[in-house]
Amino acid sequence: MISIKDLTISYDKQSTVIDSLDLSMEENSIHGIVGLNGAGKTTLLNAIYGLIKMDSGEIHRADQKITKRDISYLTTENYFYSNITGREYIGLFRNVRFDLDKWNELFSLPLDELIDHYSTGMKKKLVLLSILKQDKPVLILDEPFNGLDMETCRIIRSILLRLKEREKTIIITSHIMETLTNLCDYIHYLEYGKIVLTTDKTHFQEFEDTLFKSIENKNIGLITELID
Template sequence: MLEIKNLKVEFKNQNVLNGVDLALEEGCIVGILGKNGAGKTTLFDSLYQNNKFSGSISWNSGPLKRSSVSYLETENYFYPYITGEEYLSYFAREKKIDGKELTDKFNLPMKKYVQYYSSGMKKKLALIGMLMLDKPVNILDEPFNGVDFEGVHILYDIIRQLKSENKVVIISSHIIETLFHTCDKIAVLKNGRIDRIYNREEFSELNTLKF
């Protein structure tokens, strides 16, 4: 289980996270919903150990380590003169998971330089690299941004596959319908805290939610 207790983050004397509490079981897909500036990315950066924070983040009764987390950021940086094939070779060194099936599904031009990829193609490439790491905790920050219709449905399948492998998956998206399609629960982040957690049967209430 992933447990976040009284998580607080402060930047320049301003509280961004004000005591976040959240508990997630393996095989659970949770969406994080909040307006711009609510602290979603700060929460994800804290889980990935990019931020200084107070409170605790634990995984299976011990402190969560960065080595247990895969993180797909909203914007991904690539060296311009690296091919898709070369990029994924770095991930293959860490884990013996073949990404060829995914590159074929996404129809990526693996021999081309990444600088010639569209934003959606770059997103797909970064996602494949993340999946090749095969971590128990997976964070997807706006994974559907820039991805075409076919890619969205492949993403749905990938997220369901992660669930079947008993992994924790945390997703943010400004397209609420994508959260409805993928999540078991949706947590609303408001005023630096989890305001409420909605179960699947309550998702319809989110259509009328005002921030």
């Protein structure tokens, strides 16, 4: 179990991004974090990984404080050394059993070219390869499908489902609800810095209908007024 208790994060005294958040996530499962822009999704992931300072709260895995040794993290913005090839980048991570060229049959990256020449989607594929090579028990993926073509998205989905079978715990954010409902075991809805709803796959359709109806009802009056 990954347990988050009373997590609060503020960037200044006036702005609380995560507000006394509590969340429990079963391991060996795929968890989706969904919320509107500014809800705090990336901040929550950064806190789990240990990138930002918490005002208060605890994050544990199996009753031990979670650390970066437990986690591989795909961020929305990835940075690389200059003048380094894709193959050299993957070589920075240790795993003698990892067959890079075999894995690259799925992604078709020009591994011997400089990363500086890669497109945004190619860079994301490269980081995903590094995450697979690290083979850590927890994977955090912030918007992993953004900027990728349909075929690559399907490949990644298949990989993640297979990793879950190998008892990995995967935490994903996405703005595309269908992506989460087709992949996740649990979805957690983040609003104003709090988890306001958690649902499992048996109730995804009900959750989706309720969420979309709430959004539509919230805005329909203004839309009607504007387009009269």
